[in-house]
Amino acid sequence: MLQAAARRLCADLRASKAPPKVTPPAFGMTKALDHCVPGVSGPAHCPTEPFVGLQRLVGTQESKKLSGQVAVVTGASRGIGKGIAQSLAEAGAIVYVTGRSAPGKETDVILMGTVDETASTFGKLGGTGVAVHVDHAQDTQNAALVKMISETHGRCDLCVNSAFYIPKPDMIFFSTPIWNQPMRFLNEQTSVGGLNHIGFTVGLLPCLRRGRGVVINVSSWGSQMNIFPFPLSYYCNKATFDRSMMALSERVRNYGVHILTLWPGSVKSERSVMGAKRSATRLIDLETVRFTGNAIVALGAMGPETLHQYSMKHRVLASADVLTWEVDGYCHQGDLHTFTTGGRG
Secondary structure, three states: OHHHHHHHHHHHHOOOOOOOOOOOOHHHEOOOOOOOOOOOOEOOOOOOOOOEOOOOOOOOHHHOOOOOOEEEEOOOOOHHHHHHHHHHHHOOOEEEEEEOOEOOEOOOOOOOOOHHHHHHOOOOOOOEEEEEEOOOOOHHHHHHHHHHHHHHOOOOOEEEEOOOOOOOOHHHHHHOOHHHOOOHHHHHHHHHHHHHHHHHHHHHHHHHHHOOOEEEEEOOHHHOOOOOOOOHHHHHHHHHHHHHHHHHHHHHHHHOOEEEEEEOOOEOOHHHHHHHHHHOOOOOOOEOHHHHHHHHHHHHOOOHHHHHHHHHHHOEEEHHHHOOEOOOOOEOOOOHHHHHOOOOO
8 A cells, every 4th residue: 555655656746758958968967957856766858868866755764774865886887886876776875876888888888888777777776866977087077076966965975986997908908918918007997996086085075074974995805915817907906996095094084084995705797707708717606796785885874983993993894794695695605804815706
């Protein structure tokens, strides 16, 4: 009965069709249309507007651990970033998902996927999403995103730095000896997935201080040891990312901003599955993309005192340190210690 009533209410409030002419958004970012009714979410009706929404009347209060919170997930076109964004949306957050891919302009023609597609899945999860087309290597676009969030909400409760760039062609990146790889690989890896996250987080600090101030960096144990088949530039990227964020955490943790670094295990993403098929490799003990997403939901729902202790003492956590059970009931074996001793991967 309650579900049927909620559906009828949503149907009554559903936005009307968009006018035929709408000004394209700057920097490819989604703008709320004048005809949209506050409190209703769903795919935008105009082809130039990927997704507009604020709140869904779906789901129980118990499942909405982050209800009303404003979150940003960078690099959410596919893979682990997409899974994290879906978990946050399911938990009730208003999720801004960023990426360079747009409909008809996919950055990876093999794996495909866009932030528009990611945001369009939130409706079935009872969540809200705003797709934002951003190249995080461009400072002006990072600043535009920060301004958009600040003017729209005035705060940011949770920032998940997940964007990562693999230089093209990726076959050279993974299989060519280091002495035959162009130097641009190192620059591109450090630029997106490392230093860009530092700049974006620093720019977002005023919004974070007005919100819950949780920053979670999705990194890798590749910052500490070698992982086949990644090249040298990958390790430099992750080491730069982890160490820089550790230093930033020391500077801001006494000002209401809590920075944590999360190491997923071997993740069943589109890229890892494709790589396993190419090399005829069997992948074991895989984490789903939603596993890390649910771990981030658990971290984001922690109280400020616990977050302060984590950011002060731990700084780096494995997804299996936060959660044990997968979405399908599988129990992951291992934690941060088994990463650093080479017992899992």
